[in-house]
Amino acid sequence: MKPSAQGPAGTGGGRPRTAERAGRSGSVRLPAQPGAPDGNRERGRDRELDRDGDRDRDRAPESRGAGEGVRGEHTHGENAPPRPRGLVQRSSVRGQVLAALRTALVAGELRPGEVYSAPALGERFGVSATPVREAMQQLALEGAVEVVPNRGFRVVERGDRELAELAEVRALIEVPVLLRLARTVPAERWAELRPLAEATVRAASSGCPAAYAEADRAFHRAVLALAGNDQLVRIAGDLHRRAQWPPAGAPAVRGRVDLIADAHEHTALLDALIAGDLDVVRTLVGEHFAGA
Known part of the structure; x- marks a missing residue:
């Protein structure tokens, strides 16, 4: 959670480019999601899934007949194959797009200050502009x-002050809760979080900031969930996600060494929690959030 050295807030590279220009130049690389379609054949499948979602939204299932065409599409008299029920929903397409856009933000592939259009980004995903627009x-x-x-849509430019404020608010919320949990949660419950802490180390070692951001949030979410307060988990998670977006005028992503050091703070903290060493827990929590 420690950001690298920050420079003054900038504009993300001069006059914002339109997404159409970005689409032509290839400067916006949206990362493939695990299990997401890839390649020309899969992009065609994504387009079909998205069209199916549009058709489901606009028309009731019983009103669709065989041979009907998708909007603006000629079927040449072909009968439409039966669509499996319950396998693909429009929300799943939108959710995949939203996840990929969040990954691109953390990875610095959607640059602060630049403007991107839904149609251009849709071409990247092989879907229509509609789920992209909804995700945006x-x-x-x-x-x-x-x-x-x-x-x-323009990516918001964020400065050092905003990130410092987010870190302060996160500390005000999470530190007291964690210290209270350290006194009340038994060691075996903390031990159950070991796989999540180790997952942050593996993600950090990969050098992928988006993978680390996801693993980092998962660990903190699991810790706070022990408090049994869903609102706490939701609010803290939102603040955590916002704190992971890179600021303008700074390196796009954090370095691998920085990520690994941050991840090892998780394992050290978990060791202290399992051991019930409250003094060490207090010190590590303070350092962890001070560096956030």
Whole structure:
């Protein structure tokens, strides 16, 4: 959770480019999700899945007949094959797009200050603009992007002060809870979190900031879940995600060494919690959030 050295907030490289230009130049590389379609054949399948989702949303299942075409598509008299029920929903397409956009934000592939259009990003995914636009609207609600009328979405530029404020709020929320849990949760419950702590080390060793960000959130979420307060977990998780977006004017991603050091703080903290050493826990928690 420790950001690398920050420079002054910038604009992300001069005048914002439109997404259409970005799409042509190939500068926006949205990472493939685990298990997500890849290649020309799979992109065609994604388009079909997305169209199915649009068709489901607009028409009731009983109103669809064999041989009907997708909007703007000629079927040349072919009968449509039966669509498996319950396998693919529109929300699954939108969810995959949202996950990939979040990954691209953490990885610095969607650059602060630049504008991206839903159609151009849709081409990257091999889907229509609709699920991309819906995912971007969710990111706008989370504060990651802002709507630019008639152009698309601009990635919000974030400065050192905002990140410092987020770290302070996270510490105010999480540190007292963790110290209380350290006094009440038995060692065997802490030991159950060992796989999650080790997963952060593996993710850090891979050097992939997006993989580490996900593993990092999973560990902190599991720790806070021991408090039995769903609202706490939700609010802390939102703050944590926002704190992981790279600021403008700084290196796009954190280095592998920095990630590994951060991950080892998780394992050291878990060791102290299992041992019931409250003094060490207090010291490690303070250092962990001070570096956030």
